[in-house]
Amino acid sequence: MQFKAPKGTTDILPDVARRWQYLEHKAIELFSIYGYEPIVTPMFEHTEVFLRSIGISTDIVQKEMYTFADKGGRSLTLRPEGTAPVIRAYVDHNMNQLPQPVKLYYTGPMFRYERPQAGRYRQFWQMGIEAIGSDDPAIDAEAILLMINYFKSVGLKELTLYINSMGCDEDRPVYIRLLKDYAEENREKLCRDCQKRIDLNPLRLFDCKEESCQLVMKDAPKIIDYLDKECKAHFNKVRQYLDTQGIAYIIKPELVRGLDYYTKTTFEVVSPFLGAQNAIGGGGRYNKLVEEFGGPPTPGIGFAIGTERLSIAVEREGAFLSIDNKMDVFVAVPDEAARSTAINLLSALREAGISSDLDYMGRSLKGQLKYADKRGFKYTVFLGSRELESGEVVVKNMETSEQLEVPLKELVDKLSEILGRPGAVARVKGPGTGVQG
Ligand SMILES: [Zn+2]
Ligand SMILES: [Zn+2]
Incomplete structure (x- = not known):
């Protein structure tokens, strides 16, 4: 159903x-x-x-x-x-x-x-x-x-x-009397609703959407003159x-x-x-x-x-046109080994005010990138076992395809800087939010 x-x-x-x-x-x-x-x-x-x-x-x-x-x-x-x-x-x-x-x-x-x-x-x-x-x-x-x-x-x-x-x-009472008289004279030309309005509340005659009524009301006396x-x-x-x-x-x-x-x-x-x-x-x-x-x-x-x-x-x-609905950062995780580090990274990014997400559907790396493209992210960070080993991650600008390598430890600060979130750099990091390789 x-x-x-x-x-x-x-x-x-x-x-x-x-x-x-x-x-x-x-x-x-x-x-x-x-x-x-x-x-x-x-x-x-x-x-x-x-x-x-x-x-x-x-x-x-x-x-x-x-x-x-x-x-x-x-x-x-x-x-x-x-x-x-x-x-x-x-x-x-x-x-x-x-x-x-x-x-x-x-x-x-x-x-x-x-x-x-x-x-x-x-x-x-x-x-x-x-x-x-x-x-x-x-x-x-x-x-x-x-x-x-x-x-x-x-x-x-x-x-x-x-x-x-x-x-x-x-x-208004003086005017309403005049309006009533005018409407009464034109009663035949008004729709049935409007005929009722004459007695009930003649001001409402101006609200009618019927063309014939609007034509009549065009020449009606107007309050502004009274x-x-x-x-x-x-x-x-x-x-x-x-x-x-x-x-x-x-x-x-x-x-x-x-x-x-x-x-x-x-x-x-x-x-x-x-x-x-x-x-x-x-x-x-x-x-x-x-x-x-x-x-x-x-x-x-x-x-x-x-x-x-x-x-x-x-x-x-x-x-x-100017509404920016893109997410900031997609964290692409090529293999399972880096996933828990990636989840920590995600928390750190979000705490720094950077909108970010990763894959929750078990997609391949290719599938993840396709998703990131469709959903609209400004940057993609690649975080796999190779990056964990070297401590360096690749940040890709999704619009220009430009890439740069950033030490994992500096990633949140670097992205804050790139994205123009200066407040985030100075933020005190609480327990469990630091990203360690
Ligand atoms: Zn007045
Ligand atoms: Zn009418």
């Missing part, structure tokens, strides 16, 4: 997993530089957490949630996104009593029960940040800048940044900060981002290499969310980046 991964999921094999890891390391590095700290929340939450935050009438809640009852009869949902759990944790742990803003980042899988299609999985990975506690437009600009700088740091050059403002409780003084000033400040930093952007009044919790600034970055599903990251401000979870009025802003789509974009831009 063989099994495939469940429908809508996929195995991330080493070649791709390595790229994801690289993308994640780069993200964590940069997030830390911007003052963000890691947080890890559960992969499932009480269903109410998402109903409350994402909004009952959104596509996510209506169609895409992975909801189940556990053995205790609780309704739980696999997290469809990362912001709601982080804000739930912020409130749960009274993080409002910490120095503000609280800046957090997360990485990990999210779950949405979508119709499987190219590049869309039911389990997908996101990396995101949340800056909670400040309504300063400078932090909006900082979040946007961080996302752009991150994409640049992994080699993306062709990016388009869209920004918008979603207004607040003051200006912002109150405070929201307009905030948006202008954000723009001003972006301008000062030399960040190019396009104002996209349709950018409402599929979730109910956004207020004021929203933003999205797209890559031309991804076709219709071209957003690689997006986010926005959510000044009501902490209150939704029972906390004190607390503004916040964040973004999330889709790891799969980012990985595809980076690949299509040809920016992954």
Whole structure:
């Protein structure tokens, strides 16, 4: 009996997993530089957490949630996104009593029960940040800048940044009434889902993927034209900060981002290499969310980046070339006599931070070299009974085929030097790690 991964999921094999890891390391590095700290929340939450935050009438809640009852009869949902759990944790742990803003980042899988299609999985990975506690437009600009700088740091050059403002409780009701009126006038041209959206949550009309609906919504009134003084000033400040930093952007009044919790600034970055599903990251401000979870009025802003789509974009831009996935040293053992010395050598190499391996399949020398070639090693060391006798081993550069002889006793230091691991040379060797011929 063989099994495939469940429908809508996929195995991330080493070649791709390595790229994801690289993308994640780069993200964590940069997030830390911007003052963000890691947080890890559960992969499932009480269903109410998402109903409350994402909004009952959104596509996510209506169609895409992975909801189940556990053995205790609780309704739980696999997290469809990362912001709601982080804000739930912020409130749960009274993080409002910490120095503000609280800046957090997360990485990990999210779950949405979508119709499987190219590049869309039911389990997908996101990396995101949340800056909670400040309504300063400078932090909006900082979040946007961080996302752009991150994409640049992994080699993306062709990016388009869209920004918008979603207004607040003051200006949105006025706008929603106008939007409702407009949609009502065009009811016949809208799909059945959208006809329901008119009453349920007209903002979601902008999310519809039906062409006829998008055509109608193109001419719909846009929130950006109905912002109150405070929201307009905030948006202008954000723009001003972006301008000062030399960040190019396009104002996209349709950018409402599929979730109910956004207020004021929203933003999205797209890559031309991804076709219709071209957003690689997006986010926005959510000044009501902490209150939704029972906390004190607390503004916040964040973004999330889709790891799969980012990985595809980076690949299509040809920016992954620089990832070094070669092992450092293969220890070829022509005869059994040298094997235990070889195993000691392997330990010493690894302790010196040199990635290394030897044959565990009983291959002939020829077979070992073939394996080393296929797996990809930078150097091969030959260690047989002849080398044990002479105390000299041959080190072969697998790329240039250049060979040099090195005394076995100096091998680890010599390889550290060649591979540019200067720290390793000074390392104090513990018992049992020295290589004796
Ligand atoms: Zn407003
Ligand atoms: Zn529609």
